[in-house]
Amino acid sequence: MNKSYFLPLLFAGLVLLISGCSKEEESRGQDQAAGSTSAEPLAVTNIDPVLSSKGKALYEQNCVFCHQADAIGKPGFAPSLTNEEFLQVSSDKFLMGTIRDGRQGTGMPPFAHLGRKDVEAIVAYLRSHATLPNMSAQVDAQPRSQGDERLGRFWFESICATCHGPNGDGYVAGSTGTAIGKAGFLDKVSDGFIRETIKQGRSNTRMIGYSGPEAMAALSDADIDDVIAYLRTVPSKTN
Ligand code: HEC
Numbered sequence: 001m002n003k004s005y006f007l008p009l010l011f012a013g014l015v016l017l018i019s020g021c022s023k024e025e026e027s028r029g030q031d032q033a034a035g036s037t038s039a040e041p042l043a044v045t046n047i048d049p050v051l052s053s054k055g056k057a058l059y060e061q062n063c064v065f066c067h068q069a070d071a072i073g074k075p076g077f078a079p080s081l082t083n084e085e086f087l088q089v090s091s092d093k094f095l096m097g098t099i100r101d102g103r104q105g106t107g108m109p110p111f112a113h114l115g116r117k118d119v120e121a122i123v124a125y126l127r128s129h130a131t132l133p134n135m136s137a138q139v140d141a142q143p144r145s146q147g148d149e150r151l152g153r154f155w156f157e158s159i160c161a162t163c164h165g166p167n168g169d170g171y172v173a174g175s176t177g178t179a180i181g182k183a184g185f186l187d188k189v190s191d192g193f194i195r196e197t198i199k200q201g202r203s204n205t206r207m208i209g210y211s212g213p214e215a216m217a218a219l220s221d222a223d224i225d226d227v228i229a230y231l232r233t234v235p236s237k238t239n
């Protein structure tokens, strides 16, 4: 799709999104539930309530300033940590590693000083918000992208850069999306995590899914793998 008619579509998409959001999200959640479980109630991760309430207190001391109450995030400042699609694809290893190491070159500081037990408690608190099953093992086991970075660059520049910045630098470049072109993100996520995030998006954020009938700009599976291949090359080019 070329850029000149992508932009109007983008705005039309946003308007639609704002007006039809809650209904759409509801049906999407149900579709996913139907696909991943049978008639049983959602197998959302078992959370130890004692651990989770310890995590809530730690969250309120260390994280709430940026990630806001209930970790809903703040556009252009800090992402949501309780978003359902985010929790669905995030492994404990990814969450704990990101909290421990932070993301260099972004507003996300490292919290290694809290120690493993406290970080585990915070992760339990975040997971207590999950409304979808934890699919991170399956997501991380997906095959790596075999895409073409040159084709991916086109999609990145015409779609993703609008919100994530021309080098995926994120908020520090005045963008509304996170720093998906930086090593602090890329070194910790699987291609499956990136793929599912591009496909599904994150409900109630500006990250809209690019796959399926609700997508505002449909990318094929091959296009998405091209974007992933390009993203994987960005840190070495710019950092
Ligand atoms: C000073 C502000 C600030 C504080 C305090 C902070 N964060 Fe962050 N956090 C950020 C920003 C900004 C990002 C996005 C970085 C980027 O652009 O990639 C982020 C990203 C994250 C991510 C990755 C989210 C994603 O969408 O991939 C996790 C997980 C996270 N933070 C957890 C925490 C936890 C837990 C705490 C408290 C222990 C915390 N953060 C404290 C600013 C902050």
Ligand code: HEC
Binding pocket: 073, 074, 075, 078, 079, 080, 081, 083, 155, 156, 159, 160, 161, 162, 163, 164, 176, 177, 178, 179, 180, 185, 193, 194, 197, 198, 202, 205, 206, 207, 208, 210, 227
């Ligand atoms: C309309 C703005 C917008 C566009 C266009 C957009 N994104 Fe996003 N994206 C966001 C926002 C905002 C977030 C963080 C959501 C939050 O705040 O919780 C995000 C999050 C992400 C994440 C998760 C990053 C993390 O830190 O965990 C990935 C991966 C991502 N986007 C990839 C892409 C790709 C690839 C494209 C292009 C195909 C794209 N996005 C287009 C706004 C956008």
